[in-house]
Every structure is written in structure tokens, then in C-alpha cells.
Amino acid sequence: MKNRPSVSEVSAKLGYPSSETAQGLRLWKAFIKLSPSQRAEVLAWIEQLATDPAPVPGGMNGRFTTR
Numbered sequence: 001m002k003n004r005p006s007v008s009e010v011s012a013k014l015g016y017p018s019s020e021t022a023q024g025l026r027l028w029k030a031f032i033k034l035s036p037s038q039r040a041e042v043l044a045w046i047e048q049l050a051t052d053p054a055p056v057p058g059g060m061n062g063r064f065t066t067r
Contacts, residue, residue: 017025031039 031042034042
């Protein structure tokens, strides 16, 4: 069996992952734990968010309302 490198040796060669990479891995782990139907719901929701137009800043008519 080969000697596996330690975490410190790998980190010294490759560096540490960014916080965005770490968060992405956490999200991926959570996603793969979902049931297939829940995954489909999440993907549909993401696709809907990606295709819906962005809301206008300030509301429907672009003006802020102060009540």
C-alpha cells in the first residue's frame, strides 16, 4: 500500500480552497443527500430563478413609496 500524503503536505502544494469553494462543496453534499424528487424541486426552483426577469429596483414602477 502506498503512503498517502498528509493534509499539510497537500495544502503546502495546492494551497487552501477559497470560502466559495468550501461553501459549494457543503451545498453539493446537502444536495446529494436529498431524495430524487427533492432534487428535482430544487433544480426547477433554480431554473425558475435563472429565467425570471429581475425585479425593478424600487418596486413595480421604479419609484420608492414612503407611507
